[in-house]
Amino acid sequence: xxxxxxxxxxxxxxxxxxxxxxxxxxxxxxxxxxxxxxxxxxxxxxxxxxxxxxxxxxxxxxxxxxxxxxxxxxxxxxxxxxxxxxxxxxxxxxxxxxxxxxxxxxxxxxxxxxxxxxxxxxxxxxxxxxxxxxxxxxxxxxxxxxxxxxxxxxxxxxxxxxxxxxxxxxxxxxxxxxxxxxxxxxxxxxxxxxxxxxxxxxxxxxxxxxxxxxxxxxxxxxxxxxxxxxxxxxxxxxxxxxxxxxxxxxxxxxxxxxxxxxxxxxxxxxxxxxxxxxxxxxxxxxxxxxxxxxxxxxxxxxxxxxxxxxxxxxxxxxxxxxxxxxxxxxxxxxxxxxxxxxxxxxxxxxxxxxxxxxxxxxxxxxxxxxxxxxxxxxxxxxxxxxxxxxxxxxxxxxxxxxxxxxxxxxxxxx
Amino acid sequence: xxxxxxxxxxxxxxxxxxxxxxxxxxxxxxxxxxxxxxxxxxxxxxxxxxxxxxxxxxxxxxxxxxxxxxxxxxxxxxxxxxxxxxxxxxxxxxxxxxxxxxxxxxxxxxxxxxxxxxxxxxxxxxxx
Numbered sequence: 001x002x003x004x005x006x007x008x009x010x011x012x013x014x015x016x017x018x019x020x021x022x023x024x025x026x027x028x029x030x031x032x033x034x035x036x037x038x039x040x041x042x043x044x045x046x047x048x049x050x051x052x053x054x055x056x057x058x059x060x061x062x063x064x065x066x067x068x069x070x071x072x073x074x075x076x077x078x079x080x081x082x083x084x085x086x087x088x089x090x091x092x093x094x095x096x097x098x099x100x101x102x103x104x105x106x107x108x109x110x111x112x113x114x115x116x117x118x119x120x121x122x123x124x125x126x127x128x129x130x131x132x133x134x135x136x137x138x139x140x141x142x143x144x145x146x147x148x149x150x151x152x153x154x155x156x157x158x159x160x161x162x163x164x165x166x167x168x169x170x171x172x173x174x175x176x177x178x179x180x181x182x183x184x185x186x187x188x189x190x191x192x193x194x195x196x197x198x199x200x201x202x203x204x205x206x207x208x209x210x211x212x213x214x215x216x217x218x219x220x221x222x223x224x225x226x227x228x229x230x231x232x233x234x235x236x237x238x239x240x241x242x243x244x245x246x247x248x249x250x251x252x253x254x255x256x257x258x259x260x261x262x263x264x265x266x267x268x269x270x271x272x273x274x275x276x277x278x279x280x281x282x283x284x285x286x287x288x289x290x291x292x293x294x295x296x297x298x299x300x301x302x303x304x305x306x307x308x309x310x311x312x313x314x315x316x317x318x319x320x321x322x323x324x325x326x327x328x329x330x331x332x333x334x335x336x337x338x339x340x341x342x343x344x345x346x347x348x349x350x351x352x353x354x355x356x357x358x359x360x361x362x363x364x365x366x367x368x369x370x371x372x373x374x375x376x377x378x379x380x381x382x383x384x385x386x387x388x389x390x391x392x393x394x395x396x397x398x399x400x401x402x403x404x405x406x407x408x409x410x411x412x413x414x
Numbered sequence: 415x416x417x418x419x420x421x422x423x424x425x426x427x428x429x430x431x432x433x434x435x436x437x438x439x440x441x442x443x444x445x446x447x448x449x450x451x452x453x454x455x456x457x458x459x460x461x462x463x464x465x466x467x468x469x470x471x472x473x474x475x476x477x478x479x480x481x482x483x484x485x486x487x488x489x490x491x492x493x494x495x496x497x498x499x500x501x502x503x504x505x506x507x508x509x510x511x512x513x514x515x516x517x518x519x520x521x522x523x524x525x526x527x528x529x530x531x532x533x534x535x536x537x538x539x540x541x542x
Binding site for chain 1: 432434438442452453502505507509511
């Protein structure tokens with residue numbers, strides 16, 4: 001049997017976001033909701049080992065936390081500044097509280113985190129912090145930002161939620177699509193690092209964080225894009241083990257060993273994609289997930305279905321045009337129509353891609369296939385100059401050196 | 415081509431950043447330095463003491479004047495300098511973007527005009 005400490009920790013982990021959402025919905029004060037919950041957890045750790053674990057741990061925590069909040073509301077300091085509200089200030093009794101009956105307010109909480117009044121850079125960290133219960137330190141590590149900076153950013157965001165009085169409600173139909181787009185964007189932001197010089201790259205995430213997209217899909221099961229995003233995250237994370245070889249070297253998608261992909265995650269992603277498809281509302285995340293699904297459908301040693309990939313990338317550029325998408329399309333065109341067509345497609349992207357590392361890596365590969373070695377070498381050098389990750393640099397340098405070696409052989413024959 | 419990455423940030427008050435935070439920042443800068451070295455672009459890297467350790471010297475008026483403190487008091491102070499040798503400004507901006515200092519301050523990317531290399535003045539130009 002698990003001891004009380006583990007019970008408390010498990011109740012906190014599984015229900016953290018649910019409890020914070022319910023507690024904060026009362027007055028929009030995230031910080032006091034978290035403080036109250038922290039008090040309740042601390043008390044659980046003290047009393048559960050002595051008195052035994054309650055039948056309904058989450059309900060117990062919610063009750064104690066609410067009573068903490070009530071104590072604060074009733075404190076003299078607050079009574080001077082805020083009027084008493086009877087329903088809020090009545091003591092809560094344990095037997096009345098059933099977190100399941102209270103309802104899941106996490107969608108409201110996610111909408112609060114992604115509210116337009118919250119600085120975009122703070123939205124995703126806030127979600128990881130209040131919905132999944134990651135500490136400021138853990139969130140800082142995920143975003144490679146100093147811990148002090150992240151802690152300040154989170155405190156400021158929570159203060160802002162309170163000051164602006166961001167409502168803990170689901171907006172009506174006319175506003176929901178816009179607001180959901182912000183939520184999706186912020187959830188997506190947890191999974192990718194988007195440098196201006198590199199393609200969106202998957203972050204190294206604690207496994208629990210993968211739940212964020214699935215929580216959202218669970219809370220908004222009828223939102224095709226929420227399903228698409230969950231599928232995208234699952235498919236991308238399914239390939240994590242295959243991205244580096246046993247010596248830690250970078251392995252590009254086309255050369256990855258499909259047997260090292262996580263089949264269970266791929267299968268779960270397909271469930272989400274099927275559900276999304278049934279809604280008949282195509283969007284960016286579904287298309288990106290479909291691209292990943294096509295790559296994941298490849299068998300060992302086989303090329304992916306380039307024709308399908310091209311159609312998907314073209315659709316993606318119509319729905320949500322981005323520099324990264326345009327470069328990815330050019331790479332696919334290089335496969336379906338040949339390297340010259342790929343280069344023409346890259347040229348058409350224009351200046352936007354001048355400082356964009358993947359554009360140079362793709363160009364270098366296409367030029368190398370055409371035998372334009374000097375131009376290819378120059379493009380590899382440019383790509384290298386924009387690459388900071390040692391594994392990526394080694395990969396590009398190896399390609400450039402292979403080219404140089406074949407060039408020497410070539411000249412030797414002349 | 416040489417570029418100076420000039421790090422500017424507000425100077426924290428004593429104790430404003432806990433020891434743990436400082437240790438973490440040292441770790442992030444060490445990783446950044448490793449990446450610069452691995453890429454073979456680092457010429458020099460200097461992290462400066464606080465500006466209150468500065469002494470400013472001038473003979474502009476004909477006599478030597480030595481003054482405590484920086485030449486100009488600014489909200490953000492110069493805090494460090496990285497000199498890097500990269501092919502072009504795109505690469506320099508890309509390195510500035512990765513600098514840990516950019517997460518709490520700003521990084522000025524300034525092309526070097528001429529440098530003294532091995533005792534001789536050398537125009538900074540595209541790498542041969």
